[in-house]
Amino acid sequence: MKNYIIVLFSFLSFSLFAQEKDSTVVFKKRVLEAVEVDFLMSYYNQDGIHSAVSGGKGMEELTDITPTIVVAIPMNDDDVLTVDAGISAYSSASSGNINPFDSATPSPWQASSGASAQDVLSTISLTYSHSSDDRNTIWNAHFSGSVEYDYSSIGFGGGLTKLFNDKNTEVGISANVYLDTWSPIYPKELQDFVDYGNSTNGGIFNYYTITGNTDYNPSGFSFHENKNRNSYALSLSFSQVLNKKMQLSVFVDFLQQQGLLSTPYQRIYFADVADSFINEFQLADDIEQLPDTRFKIPIGARFNYYLNEKFVLRTYYRFYSDDWGISSHTASIELPYKITDRFTVFPMYRYYTQVESKYFAPYEAHLSTEEFYTSDYDLSTFDAHQYGLGVSYTDIFTGAHVWKFGIKNIDLRYNHYSRSDGLEADIVSFGIKFILDK
């Protein structure tokens, strides 16, 4: 495979630098005329019956609200600094069941009020981009950071984009690194079992009576020593204007991940281990175990076609494969219809299908003799349909104002997501873009 990559890079390099210079000399227009501010927000709600926290069985109720602000600031004629900051505040019934023992009647089918039932993910990203005088070369560098209760991340990277053929062709390459760190939290019964000397002589076991197999002994469980997860991504992109009404782009990413790739609080129940319960909550035999490396290759393409004055066709397709045995296809279509010159409605549909990881098995189907195991249905075989409707207001002349800001664009969209394993979700997203008056 290395040979293929070397050949491709050689070809890309040759093609980029062998192009004739754009003969069209134009005056130098500012890359960004004025400060742009985006306020974005979404509300997401889901429910399902295959919670990974309780080993592939249990409620998956979750809500998430994500206020976000994106500010693009022109630093001079050629450079733009973009700041993207937001939070994701969620409450999750299944995460709450990391410790379901704050209730007199613990159950995978009821929401826990434990500390892990709510969390806030805070993110910030800074991107600096520079365009050449002829606007045919753009480089950018970025830094990002995020933090939540049990997970933090820093990321950095850069990219180069070249335009040629009268700006009809665009080729880009970028590289990104994410250095993530877990602060692992474990299922409460496993945590207490280890904390009290691999026994049931303390912690929650003092307050509850074990039923079923009363000799609860998850001796195979141990805390993770490696708490880091590093991701290295190389991305290539190619865009081409095909004619006055059609254009397409192709993307490919090569993503290598290393470190703690499993989720420390996702329970596993083995078929060859007798079941122990507290009330109707089954005590974990172990947590999911996954390899410490994963190599992913997604290849995607967009094709847009300006059908007529009223309709545009927007399409997207992606094939994905990784060395955990997962492969998937994604296809989506959107058909914006211009009601007036400022208002557009856009119905949309997305289909997704995936083949499960070789490490996945449903609730209580794994054997304790296996090396790797997960009952996370996000890694299972399923199909998903997503459909929705959006409405957009766009005024490039920013006629409407709020204080010193002209409104350039407003987007509102709703989508329903339905997965063949029973997970259902709804999401409403809203965005408004302002341009600061000069």
Add this chain to the structure above:
Amino acid sequence: MRLNNQIMKKFSILVLILFALQSCSSVKEYEKEKINDPDMKLAARSTERFETNFQVYREAAAGANGGKTGGGCGCN
């Protein structure tokens, strides 16, 4: 690894086809009124990022959409 080799072989062919495409047309800037329509942008809409985000958690696949490739979250 064998699967990856197959993918790379197909990808190499795709790249060659794409570079052949660039010689097909040259639309001048003043002819790009339709191409420059906001709905023709070859990228996801800004509000679509939230859907992409939950899909990264609820599905095993990610990337190849001109956006985030993975990492930076406890997602799949």
